[in-house]
Amino acid sequence: MTICIHNGIVLSGLTSNQQRSAVLVEDSKIKDTFSEERFLKMNFGPEVRLIDAKGNYIIPGLIDTHIHGFKGHGTDTCTTEGILQMSKDLAQYGVTAFNPTMYPSDTEDMKAKLRAIVAAMGHEEGAKIMGVHLEGPFISPHKLGVQRPETVKLPDCALMDELWEAAEGHIVNMTVAPELKGMRELALHCIEKGIILQAGHTNAEYENIVEGIQVGILHSTHFFNAMSQLHHRNPGAVGAILIHPEMSCEIIADGVHVHPDLFKLLGRDKNRAQIVLVTDALTPTEQKGEHLFANGEEVVFKDGCFHRKADDVIAGSSLTMKKAIKNIVQFGYPLTDAIKFACVNPARIMKYTHKGILSPTYDSDILVMDKLFSIKLVMIEGKIVKNKLEDNNETDNKK
Secondary structure: OEEEEEEEEEOOOOOOOOOEEEEEEEOOEEEEEEEHHHHHHOOOOOOEEEEEOOOOEEEEOEEEEEEOEEOOEEOOOOOHHHHHHHHHHHHOOOEEEEEEEEOOOOHHHHHHHHHHHHHHOOOOOOOEEOOEEEEOOOOOOOOOOOOOHHHOOOOOHHHHHHHHHHOOOOEEEEEEOOOOOOHHHHHHHHHHOOOEEEEOOEOOOHHHHHHHHHOOEEEEOOOOOOEOOOOOOOOHHHHHHHHOOOOOEEEEOOOOOOOOOHHHHHHHHOOHHHEEEEOOEOOOOOOOOOOEEEOOEEEEEEOOEEEEOOOOOEEEEOOOHHHHHHHHHHOOOOHHHHHHHHHHHHHHHOOOOOOOOOOOOOEOOEEEEOOOOOEEEEEEOOEEEEEOOOHHHOOOOOO
């Protein structure tokens, strides 16, 4: 099927053209982008579906590379059916691709969960499952966050091979603590498999991060959170990530996990190409009900995030990607930067070669979003999965 979405402001991730433009899609790929003036001179036959974007933004689909769950389904319970439902639900919020993120557990449980996720791949009706993000088990026992201490392990290449085999090679990224004994060998082992390594849940000295950079640990997990902080005699993980331009960083832009004013510092010290928005959202995000659970523990929504009911400790994020974009703009960044952080950069860093921008030959993962950040249309690889632009989803063909 050929579809042309026109009369919108196309923010492709490559340019910031504010003129009315159009995007032409053939099957699952972007065929072309062009001005509205050119569109009005073209003669499309009845076989081409024309959709009027009504002056709204046309942007790439959002990519969440760190998310545990959504609307009651996630990697804590981790059934194939649940992951597929998560895919459908995320699409309604503008996410077109994601990495289901697993906390560590005992080895057999992790392997079973990996198999369940892999079984869902290729059967999505919503956001595409790009592969798994392992948030551990090779992390610091001193920077656990809400992770359980009994699940933490020292670097082990044999265990890594077991997990890799269970995932059928679909482990995309993994959070590790660079300071752990044996990490150099593990890092080299993982990089040979194409795994993107992220420094996180780490109590590293500054020198440990530098050594990690040398073996390819070039990304970082939820920057500022669960990592050694900046000190004038030991810059720690935070200082190293700010100092070294080759290091990229995830960040949770909910205004709770990181103070909004720290985004000003981030914007001064990190290249715009090295910042990635993630949600780190827990399973009950956007879920209705009185009793909500994440990772087997009851949680309550309070002060903008989830807290464990038992002790009121912060359990995790309730952020959505569309809210993250809205927040980052409110923190002082232009929308074009927000699109880089939520679309362009995660695709590049995760090596998703045909996602993240609106350009010929790229996957047609497309959103139409209004100026209040409401999602009006979602297309994933040529299939429209949400459409509030057309009454009764009728076509809008130019005579």
